[in-house]
Amino acid sequence: MQPYELSLSSAAEEIRARRLSPVELVDSVLERMERVEPRLGAYVTVTAGRARQAARAAERAQTEGRLLGPLHGVPMGLKDLIDVADTATTASSRVRAGHRAPRDSTVAARLAAAGAVLVGKTHTHEFAYGLTTPQTRNAWNPDRVAGGSSGGSAVAVAAGTATFALGTDTGGSIRVPSALNGVVGLKPTYGLVPLHGVTSLAWSLDHVGPITRTVEDAGLVLAALVGHDPRDPAGLDAVTHLDYRPTGGTDLAGLRVGVPVNYYFEHVDPEVESAVRGAIEQLRDLGARPVDIEIPMTRYIQAVQWGLMVPEATAYHERTLHAAPDLYGADVRILLEAGALMSAGDYLRAQRARTLMRREWTRMMTDVDVIAAPTVPLTAVPAGQETVTWPDGTVESVSDAYVRLSAPANITGVPSLSIPVGRDRAGLPIGMQLLGRPLAEPVLLRAGHAYEMARPARELSPAA
Amino acid sequence: MSAPDLTPQEAARWAERCGQPLRADRHVPVAATAQYIHSVVALLRELDFGDVPPAAAYRVHDREEEQFDAAV
Numbered sequence: 012m013q014p015y016e017l018s019l020s021s022a023a024e025e026i027r028a029r030r031l032s033p034v035e036l037v038d039s040v041l042e043r044m045e046r047v048e049p050r051l052g053a054y055v056t057v058t059a060g061r062a063r064q065a066a067r068a069a070e071r072a073q074t075e076g077r078l079l080g081p082l083h084g085v086p087m088g089l090k091d092l093i094d095v096a097d098t099a100t101t102a103s104s105r106v107r108a109g110h111r112a113p114r115d116s117t118v119a120a121r122l123a124a125a126g127a128v129l130v131g132k133t134h135t136h137e138f139a140y141g142l143t144t145p146q147t148r149n150a151w152n153p154d155r156v157a158g159g160s161s162g163g164s165a166v167a168v169a170a171g172t173a174t175f176a177l178g179t180d181t182g183g184s185i186r187v188p189s190a191l192n193g194v195v196g197l198k199p200t201y202g203l204v205p206l207h208g209v210t211s212l213a214w215s216l217d218h219v220g221p222i223t224r225t226v227e228d229a230g231l232v233l234a235a236l237v238g239h240d241p242r243d244p245a246g247l248d249a250v251t252h253l254d255y256r257p258t259g260g261t262d263l264a265g266l267r268v269g270v271p272v273n274y275y276f277e278h279v280d281p282e283v284e285s286a287v288r289g290a291i292e293q294l295r296d297l298g299a300r301p302v303d304i305e306i307p308m309t310r311y312i313q314a315v316q317w318g319l320m321v322p323e324a325t326a327y328h329e330r331t332l333h334a335a336p337d338l339y340g341a342d343v344r345i346l347l348e349a350g351a352l353m354s355a356g357d358y359l360r361a362q363r364a365r366t367l368m369r370r371e372w373t374r375m376m377t378d379v380d381v382i383a384a385p386t387v388p389l390t391a392v393p394a395g396q397e398t399v400t401w402p403d404g405t406v407e408s409v410s411d412a413y414v415r416l417s418a419p420a421n422i423t424g425v426p427s428l429s430i431p432v433g434r435d436r437a438g439l440p441i442g443m444q445l446l447g448r449p450l451a452e453p454v455l456l457r458a459g460h461a462y463e464m465a466r467p468a469r470e471l472s473p474a475a
Numbered sequence: 476m477s478a479p480d481l482t483p484q485e486a487a488r489w490a491e492r493c494g495q496p497l498r499a500d501r502h503v504p505v506a507a508t509a510q511y512i513h514s515v516v517a518l519l520r521e522l523d524f525g526d527v528p529p530a531a532a533y534r535v536h537d538r539e540e541e542q543f544d545a546a547v
Contacts, residue, residue: 349508351495360519362529
């Protein structure tokens with residue numbers, strides 16, 4: 012096994028035991044990048060020189076017995092919405108030409124302090140306003156979409172060109188590409204991870220979180236990210252849980268797993284449904300107790316998501332849209348322009364409906380510990396495909412389909428962990444999400460880790 | 476609920492009033508997209524909100540940024 016193939020937790024153990032140096036690990040990932048990145052297009056910028064310098068410093072510290080923790084010397088990619096001092100945050104957009112971030116975002120600073128080594132900034136669907144990331148190819152099949160908007164981060168982790176990465180998630184943008192590329196993605200509880208220095212899509216729905224190869228890795232990264240930052244207006248200031256490494260082995264006795272009887276299995280590809288139901292059976296075999304649950308207010312999910320996201324996004328881009336509309340891609344520009352025509356009444360109705368939805372979800376989640384559901388209703392579609400037609404004749408845009416099952420966690424703010432649960436006949440990955448109560452990340456990580464331990468080890472994507 | 480379709484002329488006028496004037500070639504596509512968004516969010520008018528307040532992230536006791544002294 013080459014160092015670039017190691018999970019974060021395995022790499023950390025090798026570095027801790029001095030069987031692997033940060034220089035060897037970073038070099039291995041950069042060499043892998045030279046081979047496969049031209050075909051994948053996961054990165055906007057590769058910071059090889061800076062990474063090698065950081066790796067040498069990490070190696071010196073390792074030699075002197077000064078390890079900073081499990082992220083020490085581990086190569087990471089950051090979605091190019093996340094500020095890193097003295098580098099551009101392009102948002103994969105021409106609008107940001109010449110940009111230079113004056114200082115680190117909170118998450119970049121925390122990861123650097125934990126010893127992680129930045130190998131590059133990864134592609135996003137322009138300003139995170141889309142679900143495909145057209146610059147990037149799927150790690151399992153280059154003719155398929157990467158998913159988005161954190162497509163570059165998910166593909167990099169799947170292909171071995173980053174040991175872990177960060178993404179952002181406003182309607183599913185961590186979980187969707189994670190599911191489509193066969194990696195783990197965690198959208199934490201709203202406000203748990205500070206957003207200071209992260210370009211916003213829609214303030215009231217935005218999250219930042221880890222994309223990793225294993226659930227344990229997601230816990231290790233999350234631990235480095237949490238903690239109150241007073242510059243984050245939505246930040247939670249009562250977070251005391253700082254160790255997210257999953258515990259408890261594979262015993263899930265007593266865990267109540269909510270299985271939705273509505274919404275989450277409607278208009279879902281049969282192969283996706285079969286894989287997710289099989290994974291729920293696996294959880295049952297580990298001791299969990301499936302419980303049927305009804306998801307409330309599903310009729311209004313898309314309306315609330317759009318009612319919040321569209322006007323907030325337009326507000327964020329107001330000045331640049333006015334000054335240089337031609338610099339935006341066509342799909343993003345039209346949404347930003349149309350968003351200006353939404354009324355304050357529409358926005359307030361969405362915010363009030365969100366209050367109702369959150370109350371109903373709180374009530375529903377007293378009956379279960381986690382909810383298990385597909386992350387996305389279909390695997391990665393061919394690049395350029397714009398719609399999907401369901402067996403009942405319903406036509407849905409690919410973007411609407413990809414966001415449909417992930418948006419509820421953005422509206423309600425509950426945490427959601429996407430894990431790979433198999434592949435379809437075409438060899439494309441399938442994802443299952445586990446949703447929990449606010450701040451129940453340890454429960455999600457424990458359940459996901461137990462599932463992962465009970466399944467055969469996964470391989471990296473072939474990065475075709 | 477079933478408001479008449481937004482015309483390109485109306486979209487142009489509204490955009491102007493909102494401070495986001497549109498070039499002439501944008502009137503038709505923006506009207507169509509705005510109409511679609513409207514059709515999605517108009518569903519929320521079915522709900523009886525009573526006294527339910529909007530969800531919002533606002534705390535009167537937010538500390539000032541300059542008091543922040545530890546980035547990590």
